[in-house]
Amino acid sequence: MARILKKRTLTPVTRLFVVEAPLIAAAARPGQFVITRVREDGERIPLTIADFDEAGGTITIVVQEVGVTTRLLGALEEGDDILDVVGPLGTAPEIPPGGHVVGVGGGFGAAALLSLMRELTSRGDRTTAIVGARAKDLLILTDELGAVCDSLELCTDDGSAGFKGLVTERLQQLIDGDGDGGTSPDRVLAIGPMPMMRAVAETTRGAGIETLVSMDPLMIDGTGMCGGCRVTVNGTVKFACVDGPFFDAHAVDFNEAVRRNKMYADLEHAAADRQATACQGAAGGA
Amino acid sequence: MPVKRVDKTPMPQRDPGLRAHDFLEVNEGYDLQRAMFEAERCLRCQDAVCVEGCPVRIPIPEFIHAIAAGDIAKAASILRDANPLPAICGRVCPQESQCEERCHLSGRFTPAAIGHLERFVADWEREQPACEAAQRPWRDEKIAVVGSGPAGLVCAGQLADMGYSVTVYEALHAAGGVLRYGIPEFRLPNAVLDWEIEVLKQRGVEIVTNVIVGKTIALDDLLEKMGFAAIFIGTGAGLPKFLGIPGENLNGVYSANEFLTRINLMRAYDFPTADTPMKAGKRVAVIGAGNTAMDTVRSALRMGAEQGLIVYRRSETEMTARLEEYHHAIEEGVEFHWLTNPIEVLGNDDGWVTGLKCQVMELGEPDESGRARPVPVAGSEFVLPVDTVVLSIGTTPNPLLLSSTTGLETDRWGCLVADETDGRTTRARIYAGGDVVTGAATVILAAGAGKNAAAAIHRDLAAARQTAAG
Numbered sequence: 035m036a037r038i039l040k041k042r043t044l045t046p047v048t049r050l051f052v053v054e055a056p057l058i059a060a061a062a063r064p065g066q067f068v069i070t071r072v073r074e075d076g077e078r079i080p081l082t083i084a085d086f087d088e089a090g091g092t093i094t095i096v097v098q099e100v101g102v103t104t105r106l107l108g109a110l111e112e113g114d115d116i117l118d119v120v121g122p123l124g125t126a127p128e129i130p131p132g133g134h135v136v137g138v139g140g141g142f143g144a145a146a147l148l149s150l151m152r153e154l155t156s157r158g159d160r161t162t163a164i165v166g167a168r169a170k171d172l173l174i175l176t177d178e179l180g181a182v183c184d185s186l187e188l189c190t191d192d193g194s195a196g197f198k199g200l201v202t203e204r205l206q207q208l209i210d211g212d213g214d215g216g217t218s219p220d221r222v223l224a225i226g227p228m229p230m231m232r233a234v235a236e237t238t239r240g241a242g243i244e245t246l247v248s249m250d251p252l253m254i255d256g257t258g259m260c261g262g263c264r265v266t267v268n269g270t271v272k273f274a275c276v277d278g279p280f281f282d283a284h285a286v287d288f289n290e291a292v293r294r295n296k297m298y299a300d301l302e303h304a305a306a307d308r309q310a311t312a313c314q315g316a317a318g319g320a
Numbered sequence: 321m322p323v324k325r326v327d328k329t330p331m332p333q334r335d336p337g338l339r340a341h342d343f344l345e346v347n348e349g350y351d352l353q354r355a356m357f358e359a360e361r362c363l364r365c366q367d368a369v370c371v372e373g374c375p376v377r378i379p380i381p382e383f384i385h386a387i388a389a390g391d392i393a394k395a396a397s398i399l400r401d402a403n404p405l406p407a408i409c410g411r412v413c414p415q416e417s418q419c420e421e422r423c424h425l426s427g428r429f430t431p432a433a434i435g436h437l438e439r440f441v442a443d444w445e446r447e448q449p450a451c452e453a454a455q456r457p458w459r460d461e462k463i464a465v466v467g468s469g470p471a472g473l474v475c476a477g478q479l480a481d482m483g484y485s486v487t488v489y490e491a492l493h494a495a496g497g498v499l500r501y502g503i504p505e506f507r508l509p510n511a512v513l514d515w516e517i518e519v520l521k522q523r524g525v526e527i528v529t530n531v532i533v534g535k536t537i538a539l540d541d542l543l544e545k546m547g548f549a550a551i552f553i554g555t556g557a558g559l560p561k562f563l564g565i566p567g568e569n570l571n572g573v574y575s576a577n578e579f580l581t582r583i584n585l586m587r588a589y590d591f592p593t594a595d596t597p598m599k600a601g602k603r604v605a606v607i608g609a610g611n612t613a614m615d616t617v618r619s620a621l622r623m624g625a626e627q628g629l630i631v632y633r634r635s636e637t638e639m640t641a642r643l644e645e646y647h648h649a650i651e652e653g654v655e656f657h658w659l660t661n662p663i664e665v666l667g668n669d670d671g672w673v674t675g676l677k678c679q680v681m682e683l684g685e686p687d688e689s690g691r692a693r694p695v696p697v698a699g700s701e702f703v704l705p706v707d708t709v710v711l712s713i714g715t716t717p718n719p720l721l722l723s724s725t726t727g728l729e730t731d732r733w734g735c736l737v738a739d740e741t742d743g744r745t746t747r748a749r750i751y752a753g754g755d756v757v758t759g760a761a762t763v764i765l766a767a768g769a770g771k772n773a774a775a776a777i778h779r780d781l782a783a784a785r786q787t788a789a790g
């Protein structure tokens with residue numbers, strides 16, 4: 035069990051939790067993740083460790099409510115316990131020091147950039163974060179990210195904040211030398227929805243810029259025991275939970291990854307609909 | 321006096337037509353009358369060779385005599401002294417190649433039903449009112465056990481009984497190892513495992529779930545920072561092998577570990593009441609012919625598959641599953657494709673499995689395992705139309721823990737090197753046993769290794785105490 039110490043609502047469907055997990059906080063490295071379960075008979079889902087505080091014994095996770103489990107989690111309040119939290123899982127990305135690293139975060143992926151960018155900035159790399167959302171009020175943690183990067187680039191579809199357009203369009207401009215200080219990226223790190231990561235991979239492929247993406251396949255154990263999380267990288271099968279989640283964006287088989295992630299989409303939607311109906315029923319009865 | 325009867329007293333079992341559609345236990349167990357009736361068949365041999373067939377040397381004739389005399393409490397205490405997990409072993413041991421194989425009745429008659437009797441006694445014991453008062457550790461030394469499979473659980477229980485304070489760390493959210501996530505309810509009910517774990521807690525063992533040693537806590541920190549005097553590693557052989565054939569990542573291809581974990585640990589059969597989804601398929605091919613393969617194919621039937629197929633590149637003779645499970649699988653309608661080697665998984669445009677391309681094999685010269693080597697018959701390719709393929713071709717130890725530390729030697733199969741009799745590894749104060757040392761083996765071997773290591777830990781710590789005192 036892990037106690038929720040702090041809860042913040044970032045957007046109507048995105049919540050941030052600071053969770054008491056001293057062992058995980060002490061062992062975590064930027065880019066690792068945890069697996070959580072919120073109720074008996076609940077499923078196990080991976081969540082990135084957005085941030086961690088060893089001294090305070092806490093980790094920060096950001097949850098976007100997209101299905102049954104994330105909604106149950108989103109409904110928890112300060113003082114509640116999360117039934118199971120295990121980690122830190124996965125391997126922190128190895129990023130050679132000294133370059134200009136551009137982190138691209140889509141949606142809740144921005145949260146995952148937080149501890150990564152802080153580490154890179156503090157060891158002396160030049161850092162830029164590009165975060166995007168449909169509109170201004172859906173951008174998350176911009177103040178926090180701004181504080182840990184040399185420069186922060188906001189992108190919105192409707193132009194309500196920062197650049198009007200996609201994160202990949204802004205990334206292309208940076209590659210073309212239009213960034214703060216004019217240095218184009220040496221390395222790119224993309225975290226967010228699969229289509230966005232895939233688009234980032236295509237954007238940097240031509241210029242041959244080293245790019246890492248954080249894959250999020252379906253997982254169960256997170257320790258290499260089930261193989262459900264396998265992704266193909268350069269023709270070789272990898273287990274994302276132990277070998278990843280970061281892989282060479284130009285070598286990942288995205289078609290396969292997208293297809294495997296949708297394996298249970300129909301069942302999951304049906305369950306989510308049923309949950310929504312049940313909630314309405316309960317609210318109506320109250 | 322022994323009574324001559326040719327056949328084992330039959331084990332009452334649920335009708336195959338019914339049981340193949342639910343997860344309730346297949347075998348119903350002997351009642352007292354059947355148990356005493358069967359116990360009378362034991363010849364009470366002077367040279368009880370059955371005992372030699374049992375990896376933990378249960379005094380088999382003694383406990384069977386106690387049953388024949390109607391003294392089940394005595395039988396229970398004889399059993400427990402030798403085997404801390406009798407209810408489990410009575411259900412899952414491969415008796416036909418262990419105790420019962422050696423039984424003098426074998427040959428002309430069927431052997432004494434040692435496994436069924438063991439199970440009967442243990443089940444009886446579980447139904448007695450709990451009377452043991454909670455036990456508290458009385459020694460200073462703390463011991464860490466990594467992994468809560470049979471090796472870890474038995475080691476922990478033995479050490480607790482010797483007065484040590486024992487903490488078991490388990491990576492998953494529930495304890496039991498393969499007994500929890502692998503072996504299905506219809507063969508080993510969770511209630512049996514839950515009871516064993518409750519008894520362990522009663523005996524003072526602390527079980528901490530959701531801790532992956534090597535990730536959450538470093539192995540070396542257990543010794544150096546957390547004050548544990550010794551560590552037992554019982555992390556099993558949980559890493560699934562894949563064949564490396566084309567199509568293995570299509571939707572609808574699972575490792576047996578994933579397939580069984582979704583069902584047993586995550587209760588996908590209860591979706592959407594339980595949250596983990598599963599698509600077990602209508603025509604399911606399971607590749608392999610061990611216990612895991614039998615559990616998988618029979619689980620597939622229970623998840624609603626219309627056809628369950630075993631696809632194995634060797635023949636029936638080389639199959640490694642327990643005989644009883646094989647018979648149950650036949651009764652439940654499983655199809656067996658012997659000497660059939662899968663070479664490719666076929667899929668449709670959406671990436672879902674549509675078939676398994678195979679070739680016919682014939683048996684050649686013996687290979688390094690001593691079993692006849694299967695060789696492909698030229699031009700024999702054919703396609704089995706299936707929508708799900710599950711790989712059950714073996715597992716190896718998970719390198720996660722072993723690669724997180726130094727000084728622990730492994731062999732070329734990735735197994736941790738440890739002394740078979742006492743579990744000592746290549747590092748002082750670190751012991752190991754079970755599948756992590758032997759590679760995928762059996763529950764009773766893991767339990768035996770846990771017991772032996774506990775004794776060695778106790779001896780070594782006692783010696784250290786003496787040195788310190790002198």
Ligand SMILES: Cc1cc2nc3c(=O)[nH]c(=O)nc-3n(C[C@H](O)[C@H](O)[C@H](O)COP(=O)(O)OP(=O)(O)OC[C@H]3O[C@@H](n4cnc5c(N)ncnc54)[C@H](O)[C@@H]3O)c2cc1C
Nearest residue numbers: 467469470471491497498502533556611754755761762763
């Ligand atoms: C489906 C199936 C059916 C089987 N049927 C039979 C049968 O009928 N008869 C029989 O005798 N045998 C059977 N076996 C084999 C038997 O289950 C195993 O040999 C036995 O469970 C091994 O015990 P163990 O304690 O070594 O490891 P396991 O049971 O594998 O337990 C290891 C535990 O350690 C945990 N762990 C791993 N790494 C870490 C870490 N770093 N930190 C913390 N915890 C960790 C794992 O999560 C797991 O819970 C079967 C196996 C399977 C998979």
Ligand code: SF4
Nearest residue numbers: 374409413418419435
């Ligand atoms: S533990 Fe296994 S081998 Fe030993 S007597 Fe029981 S069933 Fe036979």
Ligand code: FES
Nearest residue numbers: 256258260261275
């Ligand atoms: S989640 Fe099971 S192996 Fe990665």
